[in-house]
Amino acid sequence: MRILNIVTQKGGTGKSETVKNLAFGLAKKGLKTLVVDLDPQANTSSTILKLHESISKETLDEMIQTFINDKPDNPTGLEGIDILHRFMKKKIDGYDVSDVLLQPTLINEAIQHTKYINLDILPASSNLIETDMKLKTSCMKSDTRLDIALQKVEDKYDVCIIDNSPIINGVTINGVTACKNEGDLIIIPIKIDAGSLEGVDITLQQMLEILSYSDFLEFDFKLLFTMRNRTVVEADVEKTLRTLFPDRCFNTPIRYQSKPVVTASNERKILLEGRCKSGVAQDYKQLVDEIFESINPN
Ligand SMILES: Nc1ncnc2c1ncn2[C@@H]1O[C@H](COP(=O)(O)OP(=O)(O)OP(=O)(O)O)[C@@H](O)[C@H]1O
Numbered sequence: 586m587r588i589l590n591i592v593t594q595k596g597g598t599g600k601s602e603t604v605k606n607l608a609f610g611l612a613k614k615g616l617k618t619l620v621v622d623l624d625p626q627a628n629t630s631s632t633i634l635k636l637h638e639s640i641s642k643e644t645l646d647e648m649i650q651t652f653i654n655d656k657p658d659n660p661t662g663l664e665g666i667d668i669l670h671r672f673m674k675k676k677i678d679g680y681d682v683s684d685v686l687l688q689p690t691l692i693n694e695a696i697q698h699t700k701y702i703n704l705d706i707l708p709a710s711s712n713l714i715e716t717d718m719k720l721k722t723s724c725m726k727s728d729t730r731l732d733i734a735l736q737k738v739e740d741k742y743d744v745c746i747i748d749n750s751p752i753i754n755g756v757t758i759n760g761v762t763a764c765k766n767e768g769d770l771i772i773i774p775i776k777i778d779a780g781s782l783e784g785v786d787i788t789l790q791q792m793l794e795i796l797s798y799s800d801f802l803e804f805d806f807k808l809l810f811t812m813r814n815r816t817v818v819e820a821d822v823e824k825t826l827r828t829l830f831p832d833r834c835f836n837t838p839i840r841y842q843s844k845p846v847v848t849a850s851n852e853r854k855i856l857l858e859g860r861c862k863s864g865v866a867q868d869y870k871q872l873v874d875e876i877f878e879s880i881n882p883n
């Protein structure tokens with residue numbers, strides 16, 4: 586099983602979009618694919634498992650009604666925090682990845698099949714918010730729990746794709762340390778904007794730090810240009826990164842094209858699930874081909 590871990594400490598760079606489309610595309614090509622969602626926002630889990638109640642009209646109406654029913658004379662804001670949390674709290678039936686990080690033997694029970702052929706998911710929930718703290722206070726192999734869990738299912742899958750939150754913490758470190766075998770890859774998506782070079786720098790430094798206290802990791806990474814516009818500045822930054830990191834940048838950049846991405850999201854679909862006429866869908870298809878060829882050279 587090859588592990589592709591999409592990670593960067595910079596938010597909103599297309600990590601989840603990339604995870605969903607890569608997973609869908611590689612599964613469609615016949616690879617048994619497991620997605621691991623390590624983001625408490627659980628957007629990838631919601632899309633893949635079709636769990637979008639949180640923004641359904643009924644849920645929003647119910648939230649307003651609950652607030653009206655509970656409303657104290659002088660609302661302080663705490664009531665809103667409480668109601669939002671009650672409604673956003675985990676919608677996953679059964680175990681999720683936070684349970685597996687605390688008890689790796691639960692992995693088989695926590696993995697869910699999806700409506701997509703060849704595509705399973707170890708879903709996230711907001712419970713992950715507390716998992717980092719729980720890992721910190723646990724002394725038993727807290728950095729390698731995901732690795733231990735994934736070893737139990739490695740014969741069932743060809744590829745495992747990990748989505749991350751934009752914060753590098755104990756949960757993220759579990760994803761990085763799981764990427765330890767030859768052929769596993771850390772993919773750093775880069776949306777070129779004012780903070781993008783700092784984002785790449787910090788992410789790579791953090792990866793090196795994780796490596797420095799591990800004596801078994803084979804660290805391999807590649808940069809992926811996402812949400813790319815055709816500006817001169819972007820072309821210059823991309824050229825610089827391609828020069829500094831030869832052979833460590835995917836050939837295919839993903840263009841910025843909001844309409845198809847937003848439409849797919851509003852329809853609760855993965856972009857590549859649709860007719861794929863748009864440029865951004867074509868880019869993702871090409872990226873899937875590029876990665877498929879590197880995984881399956883024959
Ligand atoms: N190529 C694209 N063109 C236009 N919009 C995009 C593209 N890729 C992603 N988006 C949109 O940009 C936003 C951020 O994308 P996404 O959620 O994939 O980023 P992320 O890195 O996972 O964010 P986070 O750090 O919060 O997890 C989303 O609203 C998504 O729909």
Ligand SMILES: [Mg+2]
Nearest residue numbers: 600601624749
């Ligand atoms: Mg995300």
